Amino acid sequence: MNEIVAPLLAWGVPRLRDLPWRATRDRWAVLVCEVMAQQTQVARVVPKWQQFMQRWPTPGDCAQAPLADVLRLWSGLGYPRRCRNLHLAARAVVERHDGVVPNDLASLLALPGVGPYTARAVLAFADSADVAVVDTNVARVLARVTGTALSSRVSQELADATLPKGRAWEWNQVIIDFGAQVCTARSPRCSECAIAGGCRTYATFGTSWNADADPARTSALTSKPQARFDGSDRQARGRLMKMLTTSGVRVADVASVMKLGDDDRRAWRLVQSLERDGLVVVDGEWCRLP
Ligand code: SF4
Numbered sequence: 704m705n706e707i708v709a710p711l712l713a714w715g716v717p718r719l720r721d722l723p724w725r726a727t728r729d730r731w732a733v734l735v736c737e738v739m740a741q742q743t744q745v746a747r748v749v750p751k752w753q754q755f756m757q758r759w760p761t762p763g764d765c766a767q768a769p770l771a772d773v774l775r776l777w778s779g780l781g782y783p784r785r786c787r788n789l790h791l792a793a794r795a796v797v798e799r800h801d802g803v804v805p806n807d808l809a810s811l812l813a814l815p816g817v818g819p820y821t822a823r824a825v826l827a828f829a830d831s832a833d834v835a836v837v838d839t840n841v842a843r844v845l846a847r848v849t850g851t852a853l854s855s856r857v858s859q860e861l862a863d864a865t866l867p868k869g870r871a872w873e874w875n876q877v878i879i880d881f882g883a884q885v886c887t888a889r890s891p892r893c894s895e896c897a898i899a900g901g902c903r904t905y906a907t908f909g910t911s912w913n914a915d916a917d918p919a920r921t922s923a924l925t926s927k928p929q930a931r932f933d934g935s936d937r938q939a940r941g942r943l944m945k946m947l948t949t950s951g952v953r954v955a956d957v958a959s960v961m962k963l964g965d966d967d968r969r970a971w972r973l974v975q976s977l978e979r980d981g982l983v984v985v986d987g988e989w990c991r992l993p
Contacts, residue, residue: 788816
């Protein structure tokens with residue numbers, strides 16, 4: 704694997720995408736961006752991240768804000784549970800770490816909603832620590848270069864072993880960008896790939912891509928086909944959350960707001976799931992943000 708490092712850095716460093724959070728080394732700013740960017744397109748994250756950091760530049764600022772305000776700003780990014788967890792994480796940082804996002808893996812992993820990728824991303828991108836991150840892009844590249852479907856543990860071990868010490872910030876950014884732009888999920892651009900010579904999948908298939916035999920398909924941590932969104936519970940919940948950012952909704956109107964026709968039972972089940980997640984409160988006849 705180490706043979707891919709030099710060519711990938713040479714390819715990627717001059718091409719690093721100009722993303723606003725790449726100019727910061729603030730742990731809170733990195734944490735916010737990493738939570739926002741999970742399963743959400745970068746173009747949608749950029750303006751929201753800028754607004755968020757302007758309004759709540761520290762964990763303490765966010766911790767003091769009502770969750771409803773944070774959810775209003777979050778609207779449009781989807782997955783509001785991530786927002787709720789980020790708000791809880793801000794409060795935990797204030798309570799446990801004097802308002803400063805910690806710089807050790809165990810403490811980061813103990814924060815609400817922070818998993819192995821996010822914790823390592825904070826260390827790599829804020830502190831330039833020698834830590835390898837494995838997101839869906841990186842997991843895909845590792846699987847294809849090795850020509851093997853990888854478990855999450857083996858992916859992380861491979862990433863750790865490949866990391867060029869002292870260049871963690873650049874390396875992690877470059878391999879993520881490479882996966883996002885060249886070694887893409889559906890149609891990798893193998894004919895222009897800087898590391899094709901060291902790629903086992905390319906050695907097997909050349910430019911005749913065989914999606915069925917793609918080792919990334921069955922690797923852990925790689926993106927899998929999403930369940931259909933139209934008509935899903937997620938879509939219905941999203942409709943209600945969007946409406947709640949502007950006003951309360953009468954319980955009797957929830958099915959209509961969710962566009963579920965007269966399926967009040969399904970609507971009520973979804974309201975209860977949002978309530979359990981701490982994203983809505985039901986107060987008599989009304990649903991509101993918490
Ligand atoms: S040769 Fe193709 S599959 Fe292999 S790393 Fe490059 S883009 Fe990915």
